[in-house]
Amino acid sequence: MNVIKRLLVVPVVLGMAFTAVNCKNDTKKDETAVVEEMPEASITKSDFGMFQDSIPVAKYALVNANGMQVDIITYGGIITSLKAPSKDSTFQDVVLGFDSLDKYVEGSPYFGAIIGRYGNRIAKGTFELEGQTYQLPVNDGENSLHGGTAGFDKVVWNAEEVKDGDNVGLKLTYLSPDGDMGYPGNLETTVTYTLQADNTLMVKYEATTDKPTVVNLTQHSYFNLSGDFDKTILDTEVMINADQYLPVDAGLIPTGELRPVAGTPFDFNTPKKIGTEINAEDDQLKKGLGYDHCWILNGNGGEMTLAATALDPESGRFMEIMTTEPAIQFYTGNFLDGTLTQKDGEGTYAYRSGFCLETQHYPDSPNQADFPSTVLKPGEKYETTTSFKFSVRE
Template sequence: MTATDGTRFGQTGTDQNGDTIGLTHRTFGTLSDGRMVTEYRMRNAGGLEVRFLDLGGIVTTMLVADRQGRFANVTLDQADMAGYEVNPGHFGALIGRFANRIGGASFVLGGKTYPLAANDGPNTLHGGLKGFDRAIWSVKSAQSGHALSAVLSHVSPDGDEGFPGMLKVEVVYSLNDENEFRIDYRAETTAETVINLTNHAYFNLAGNDQGSVLDQIVSINADLYTPVDNGGIPTGEIAPVDGTPLDLRQAKPIAAGIRSAHPQILKQRGYDHNWVLNQPSPHTMTRAATAYDPISGRIMEVDTTEPGVQFYTGNYLGGGTAGTAGVAYRQADGFCFETQHFPDSPNQPHFPTTVLLPGHSFRSSTVYRFKTDA
C-alpha cells in the first residue's frame, strides 16, 4: 500500500467538529537508506489521538485532554525524521527481541551459549544494536470489538542480533471511546528462544513541552522489586519495597523518591528498576501503575498481563534531543512504565521464564487508560 498525505485507512468518520475519526495515514519522511516511513493516526470520538510510525512502531503522539478539555501531547517525541532514525532514548518504540538488559551480553539455552552485542557497557540493552525499534513494520487496519485497531507485523530472522529461531511478531494497537490505548503482543518461533517485548513511551502528563515530571504523582502495585548492580543488572534477589524509596504502593510525587540517597537510587541516577507486580495469578490483567498530574488533572492508569513493570524516570535524558515543541528534553522530563518480564531473565532461572518454544505462542497485553480528576 502506498501512503500519501491525508489518505484514509480503514474505518473512518467525522465528529461534530468535522475532524476525522478512525485510522488514517500519511508519508512521514525518508530514512538515510532510502526507506520511506509512514505515520498512522488513530482518533476516537472524544478527540483522544494516537499517532505512530511503521518505523519501530514508534508512538509519536498521544493527544489527551486535561480537566478543562484542552489537549496536549503527553508522550515525548522527536523533532523530525532524523531524530527518530537515531532515537537513542528509544522514544515510543516497540522493543525486542528482548526488552531491558541481559547481563554479560550472553545467555545459555539448551546447553548452548548465545553471544549478543554489548551495547550497554558489558551488557545487552533492548535487543542489541538493531532491535525491533529499527525495523519497518507492516501495518494493516483491523476491527477489534468497538475499538479502532492497527495490526503491526514483523519477522525477525533466525540469528537476528544473536537470538535463535525465526520469530514472527504481531502487535495490535487499539484505541476505544473509553480513552483506552491497548497494546496486544503475539509471537511464534521456529526454534527455542527467549523473548521480552514492551513499548518504550515516555510520558509527561502535563504535556511534553512542560519540563520536569518530578511533581507528578505515581503509584505502583508491587510489594517486591528486583535490586540491581552498578550496571543495572538484577542481583537475583527479589526484595521487599518496605522502607525504601521504591515503596510506591501509596501514591507519592516522583521527587519524593528520586532525591533519596538510597543505594539503589544512586546506582541508577533515579528510578530505573523492575517492580514485581501483585498479580493474583500469572497472565492475569492487573493494575500495574497509576500516574497523576495535579496541574492538568490528567490521570493515566496502566493495566497489564506482564509480571513486571520497569519504572524509568528519564535519568539519561541530557538535553541532547528536542521534540516538535522545540523544547530540549532533560533528566526527569518524562517517565516510562515499561510492562515486561524481568530484566536478565535468561540468566536468572528463578525469575518468570522468557523461554518460547516452537508450537507455542507468546502473548501479552497492556492498557493505558486516560481520564481526569474532573
C-alpha cells in the same frame, strides 16, 4: 507546544417572519439549534520519510470519537504523539518524541518504541539455552540492552489498519530472522495497537518461533502528563502495585534478590510524587541515578491486573496501566540531558522531563533460573497484553 481544545459549537439560526395585522407588526421568531456531531473514530495514513533511502515509513493517526489521538509510525512501531484531555477539556501531547524520521534514526533513547527481542538488560550480552551459548551485541556497558544495537525499535514494520465499531487500531508485523542480533529462531512478531472509545490504548503482543528462543517485548513511551515538555515529571503522582522490586548491581543487572519495598524509597503502593524520595540517600537510587528498576507486580497470574497509575495534579490527567505481565520497569528519564530537541523545535528534553512504565518480564531472566521463564519454543505462542487508560481527576 501543541494544544488542541475541543469545543461544542452551537450555532443558532434565526428565521424572522413579519406580518402586518391591524397596523401591528407580529414578529414570529424561529430558533433552531444546530449541534455539531462528534466525529467518528478514524484512521489517517501519511508519509513520514524514507528509511535508508529506500524503505518508506508511514504514520497512522488513530482518533476516537472523543478526540483522543495516537500517532504511530512504522519505523520501530513508535508512538510519536498521544493527545489526551485535561480537566478543562484541553488535548495535549503527553509523550516525548520527534517530528521527523531522521531524528529517530540519528539517536533516540527509545522514545515511544516497540522493544524486542528482549526488553531490558541481559548480563554481558550472553545466555545459554538448551546447552548452546548465544552472544548478543553489547550496547550498554558490558550488557545487551533492549534487543541489541538494532532491535525492534530500529526496523520498519508492516502495517494493517484495523477498525471495529468505535475502536480503531494498527496491526504491525515483523519477521526477525534466525540469528538476528544473535538470537536463535525465526521470530514472527505481531503488535496490535487499539485506541478504544473509552480513551484506552490497548497494546497486544504476539510471537511464534521455529527454534527455542527468549522473548520479552514491551512499549517504551516516555510520558509527561502535564503536556508541557519544559516541566519535569517530579510532581507526577505515581502508584505501583508491587510489594517487591529487583535490586541491581552497578551495571543495573538484577542481583537475584526480591526485596520488599516497605520502608524504602521504592514503596509506591500509596500514590506519591516521583520527586518525593528520588534523591534520597539510598544505594539502589545511586546505582540507577534515580529510579531505573523493575517492580514485581502483586497478584498477577497472567490475567489483566492493575500495574500502575500516574496523575498530573495540575492538568488532572490520569493514566491507569493494566497488564498480563508479571513486572514493570519504572524509569525516570535519568539520562535525558537537554541535548535532544523537542517536537516543536523550540526547546529540549531536559533531565527528568519524561518517565517510562514498561510492562515486561524480569531483566536478565535467561541467566537467572529463579526468575519466571522467557523461553519460547516451537508450537507455543507468546501472548501478552497491556492497556493505558486516560481519564481526568479533578
